[in-house]
Amino acid sequence: MKILAVGAGRQHGNSNTIIREILRGAESVSHEIKFYDLNQMDIKGCRGCYACEKTEYGCVIQDDLKPYWKDLMKADVLILGTPNYIYNISGQMKMLIDRHYSMKDRYYKPRLPKGKRGIYIFSQGDSNTETYRSIYETYVKYLESHGIETLKFWVYGGSIPAGEDTLTMKEAYELGKNL
Numbered sequence: 001m002k003i004l005a006v007g008a009g010r011q012h013g014n015s016n017t018i019i020r021e022i023l024r025g026a027e028s029v030s031h032e033i034k035f036y037d038l039n040q041m042d043i044k045g046c047r048g049c050y051a052c053e054k055t056e057y058g059c060v061i062q063d064d065l066k067p068y069w070k071d072l073m074k075a076d077v078l079i080l081g082t083p084n085y086i087y088n089i090s091g092q093m094k095m096l097i098d099r100h101y102s103m104k105d106r107y108y109k110p111r112l113p114k115g116k117r118g119i120y121i122f123s124q125g126d127s128n129t130e131t132y133r134s135i136y137e138t139y140v141k142y143l144e145s146h147g148i149e150t151l152k153f154w155v156y157g158g159s160i161p162a163g164e165d166t167l168t169m170k171e172a173y174e175l176g177k178n179l
């Protein structure tokens with residue numbers, strides 16, 4: 001199985017720690033993994049050029065996301081992890097999600113093959129995991145409109161580093177192992 005993961009948080013922050021543990025579990029059963037760290041990449045936002053309507057699939061902007069669209073076509077599982085910045089997902093993750101517009105055709109029909117599943121990790125300072133739920137759900141619903149079935153909607157909040165939270169680490173590892 002091919003697992004495609006994208007992190008937008010601090011290198012050793014909570015969202016990336018959870019992603020890494022899911023990937024460790026996935027690797028333990030020989031799934032093929034690929035990880036993109038948005039903070040190490042030069043990426044641009046969608047500029048609404050609609051050039052994607054004339055392509056087979058994928059965004060035409062030539063930046064570090066160039067190989068991502070092909071990876072997404074092939075992936076069985078998509079994992080996205082983002083911090084909460086000012087009541088919302090991070091700008092980096094928003095830029096990535098906006099550019100998924102290019103994965104629909106001019107009639108707004110998904111171009112992605114069916115059968116993909118998504119895991120979404122939202123990391124926030126607030127320990128109340130309900131505070132921003134409806135905002136996060138907007139993005140998950142958008143990804144569902146591409147035919148990606150949601151496997152896990154995960155909000156991690158509070159001041160305990162995810163790596164020190166053994167239950168979280170176990171859940172992440174098992175999630176990856178059982179994909």
Ligand SMILES: Cc1cc2nc3c(=O)[nH]c(=O)nc-3n(C[C@H](O)[C@H](O)[C@H](O)COP(=O)(O)O)c2cc1C
Nearest residue numbers: 009010013014015083084085086087123124125126
């Ligand atoms: C610019 C900025 C804005 C933030 N805004 C919020 C916020 O509105 N609500 C919240 O609960 N946490 C907020 N936080 C805290 C982060 O969401 C929190 O530190 C989270 O763990 C970061 O994710 P990461 O550990 O995956 O990097 C903010 C942090 C920064 C740097």
